[in-house]
Amino acid sequence: MKTEMPLSKPIRRFLNTTEELLDTEISLLRQPDAEPGGTLVDIYTYDIERNVIIFPAQYIGLLKDFIIAKHCTNLMIKGAATKKGEYKVCSYTEDSVYRGLRQIYLDALKDEASKKEKLPVQKLIQLLFILFSHFNDDVNELPWNTIVNASVYHRMPKIRKTQLYHVMKESKNDMDEMMEQEEIIPRRYFVLNKAMFYARDMFLAKTLPADELMPVLNIPQMKKFNHLEVKEMLTTRWTHTAWYQSKVFGDNMLEIIDKPLSQVDWNGEPTLDYYYDLYKVGINLSSNLLSYMTMRDWYVWEEPKHLLMAHDHKEEYEKKALKRIFGDLIADSWGDST
Amino acid sequence: MTVKEAVELLRKGLSYARRTKFKEALLYYNKALSLDPNNPEAWYLRGSLLIDTGKSKEALLDCEKAIALDQNYAPAWSKKGLAFYNLEKFEEGLYASTRAASLNGNDVNAWYIKGVCLDELGRSDEAQEAYGKSLELEIILDIESEKKKVGR
Numbered sequence: 001m002k003t004e005m006p007l008s009k010p011i012r013r014f015l016n017t018t019e020e021l022l023d024t025e026i027s028l029l030r031q032p033d034a035e036p037g038g039t040l041v042d043i044y045t046y047d048i049e050r051n052v053i054i055f056p057a058q059y060i061g062l063l064k065d066f067i068i069a070k071h072c073t074n075l076m077i078k079g080a081a082t083k084k085g086e087y088k089v090c091s092y093t094e095d096s097v098y099r100g101l102r103q104i105y106l107d108a109l110k111d112e113a114s115k116k117e118k119l120p121v122q123k124l125i126q127l128l129f130i131l132f133s134h135f136n137d138d139v140n141e142l143p144w145n146t147i148v149n150a151s152v153y154h155r156m157p158k159i160r161k162t163q164l165y166h167v168m169k170e171s172k173n174d175m176d177e178m179m180e181q182e183e184i185i186p187r188r189y190f191v192l193n194k195a196m197f198y199a200r201d202m203f204l205a206k207t208l209p210a211d212e213l214m215p216v217l218n219i220p221q222m223k224k225f226n227h228l229e230v231k232e233m234l235t236t237r238w239t240h241t242a243w244y245q246s247k248v249f250g251d252n253m254l255e256i257i258d259k260p261l262s263q264v265d266w267n268g269e270p271t272l273d274y275y276y277d278l279y280k281v282g283i284n285l286s287s288n289l290l291s292y293m294t295m296r297d298w299y300v301w302e303e304p305k306h307l308l309m310a311h312d313h314k315e316e317y318e319k320k321a322l323k324r325i326f327g328d329l330i331a332d333s334w335g336d337s338t
Numbered sequence: 339m340t341v342k343e344a345v346e347l348l349r350k351g352l353s354y355a356r357r358t359k360f361k362e363a364l365l366y367y368n369k370a371l372s373l374d375p376n377n378p379e380a381w382y383l384r385g386s387l388l389i390d391t392g393k394s395k396e397a398l399l400d401c402e403k404a405i406a407l408d409q410n411y412a413p414a415w416s417k418k419g420l421a422f423y424n425l426e427k428f429e430e431g432l433y434a435s436t437r438a439a440s441l442n443g444n445d446v447n448a449w450y451i452k453g454v455c456l457d458e459l460g461r462s463d464e465a466q467e468a469y470g471k472s473l474e475l476e477i478i479l480d481i482e483s484e485k486k487k488v489g490r
Contacts, residue, residue, distance in 0.1 A: 004392050006423050006450065008469070009457045036484075058483045061450035061472040158466070162473055169480075 003028050010156050011065045018072045021272055022079035025050040028068065032057040037170055038067035044078040044087055045304040051075055062162040069156050073148045077282065080275035087279070090139045090286060090299045091307040092132075097314075098321040100132040100298035105325055108186040119184050125330070129318040131189050136299060138196060140307075143286045145170075146200045146257060147278055150207050154266035164210050171201050171213060182242065191245045192293050198222075198250030203257050215250070222247060256288045344374035348383060355383070360391050378404040382414040389417060394424035412441035412448075419451040431455040439471075446475040 005028055007015070019026055024043060031054050038055040041048065055067040081087035092100070105128055112118055119127075152163060174197045182190055198215045205213035216222045221243040260281050268274050283301070290296045300306075310317070322330045351366030367384040374380065385400030398421040404414035419435030422428070432455040438448035449472035456465035 004389055004394070004424060006420060006454050008454050056483070058479050059476070061446055061453075061476045062469055063473075063476050063480060158469070161470070165473070165477055 005030070005064070007068070008062070008065050008158065010158055011068050014069060014072055014156075017270065018076055018079075021270075022076065022083070024079065026072070026075070027052045029054045030057050030059075030064075031055070036173070037166075038071055040071040040074055042075055042078055044075075044082045045089075045308075062159055063166065066152070066159050066162045066166055069152045069159065070148050073151050073155075074144060076270070076275040077144070077147070077279045080272045081279040083272060084276050086276075087304065088283070088301040089304050089307050090136060090290075091302040092136060092299050092310050092317070094313075094317045094320055096298050096300055097129070097132065097317040098324050100135075100295065101128040101318070101321045102325050103294075103298070104128045104131050104186065104189065107188050111186040111188075123184070125322060125326075127184065128322070129314070131185065132298065133314070134193070135189075135293075135295060138193065139286055139290060139295075139299065142196055142200055143257070143282050143289065146203055147261065147282050147285075149204055150261060150264070151266060151278070153208055155270075160208070164208060164213070167201075167204055167208070167210075168213055171197065171204075171215075175215070187242055187245075190242050191249055194243070194246035195249035195253050196289070198246055199253035199257050202250065202254045203261065206258075216247070253289060253292060256292055257285060260285050260288075340373045341377075344370040344377055344380065347373070348377075348380055351387075352383060355387055355390070358390075360387055363387055376407060378407040378411045378414060380404075381407070382411065382417060385414065385417050385421070389421055389424065394421040397421045398425070410441055412438050412445060415441060416445050416448040416451070419448060419455070423451055423455055426458075428455045428458040432459065439468075444475055446472050446479060449475065 015026055018024075027050055029052050034054045034056045036056060038053060038059075041052045041054065043049065043051055053068055053071045055064055059067060078087055105124075108119075108124055108127070112124070149163065149167060153160060156163075175194070177197075178185060178190060178193055201213055201215050205211065211217060264278065264281060287296070287301075290299065347366045347370035351363045351370065354360070354363035354366065364384070364387060367380060367387060370377070370380045371384065381400045381404035385397040385404065388394070388397035388400060398418060401414045401418035401421060404411055405418065408414075415434050415438035419431045419433075419438055422431035422434055431451060435448045435451040435455060438445055439452055442448065449468050453465045453468035453472055456462075456468055
């Protein structure tokens with residue numbers, strides 16, 4: 001790692017350890033329009049020569065250090081898994097796209113039947129792959145985000161305040177996701193999306209520990225569900241709202257997340273084997289989340305190249321899946337939309 | 339006239355530097371300095387660029403020139419602190435960044451460099467204080483930047 005950027009001591013050490021253990025090189029890149037959470041472009045996913053951690057230009061001090069710590073941990077997990085010959089991500093195939101889109105369509109039909117204002121068919125069809133893809137991204141991101149944050153919290157006590165600010169900011173952005181589409185997204189998927197983030201935030205609120213991170217405190221729509229009595233839960237009309245349902249699903253997902261992560265020794269010696277174990281925990285956790293959401297047959301565990309290829313073929317997969325679901329009906333409407 | 343021209347050249351140089359076109363930026367800064375060597379900002383800007391291109395030793399000289407022209411020029415003290423830090427001269431880095439932070443209490447870089455230098459010198463508690471101040475300012479900058487993005 002060669003950089004003219006100042007770095008705090010624990011971060012510099014961590015970068016050096018990562019490079020040594022993985023026998024790789026990491027570059028740091030400051031970009032004005034970088035994602036608020038930074039981006040890791042790594043050799044284990046892309047066909048490139050060195051790893052790059054990109055972060056927003058306005059991050060000059062500890063915020064930059066936190067982003068580096070987070071992505072370095074992620075890199076360690078990916079690198080350790082690759083070195084053990086096992087690094088896999090959640091990808092999709094032509095068949096799995098069909099299964100996913102079909103399920104979303106069936107759920108959407110149920111939803112549409114109860115709606116006063118129906119969604120135009122064309123829009124509904126377009127929504128199917130968008131949702132499928134969205135959950136694919138979430139499953140590839142959210143469990144790792146949880147693990148990485150827990151790891152950074154335990155290993156880098158000096159940047160905990162920075163981490164809390166960042167996690168809260170991230171949480172707000174994630175909870176705002178899909179908000180504008182709440183009325184058009186099938187309820188089940190809106191709820192599952194919110195529930196995943198709810199569970200992550202609840203876990204991090206306990207781990208960090210930071211009460212202010214709890215969704216029932218910092219998400220306006222959920223505040224009314226804090227300390228509800230059982231009788232209230234059963235009788236109030238809130239039980240029919242998407243936000244209440246998100247809390248119920250989220251509490252179940254929290255258990256799925258909490259169970260394997262509570263077994264992790266977060267301060268264990270940071271060796272390749274240690275990070276490989278973290279990888280296995282992450283895969284296990286992701287699989288359990290997929291099962292809980294009944295999405296297990298929507299996706300396949302494959303090498304990162306497979307996912308990149310799948311992204312390249314996504315339009316073709318989408319078209320074929322729609323053709324299988326709607327038969328000849330889709331030919332005309334698809335033609336209209338392109 | 340030469341002073342005005344120098345200011346214009348600095349402006350152009352800065353615009354290149356922001357786009358990481360350092361070679362072009364350096365040309366403009368050099369021209370500006372030849373027209374007006376008494377401008378502390380010109381020395382400071384060239385010093386900053388030299389740090390960005392990995393030449394901290396040379397940058398140090400430019401920062402010192404800027405400070406010689408204006409003892410209270412906070413940005414030059416801040417960069418001087420960074421140059422010393424890069425050269426692993428932590429005591430000197432601490433002195434320069436402390437001076438920068440006292441001249442401009444809102445300089446995130448100065449507080450951060452002060453923190454990292456203190457950390458390197460094993461003065462962990464004091465480092466935490468400096469980091470705390472740096473984080474506070476960085477969060478304000480971040481919130482402002484997010485607001486600008488939303489406004490765009």
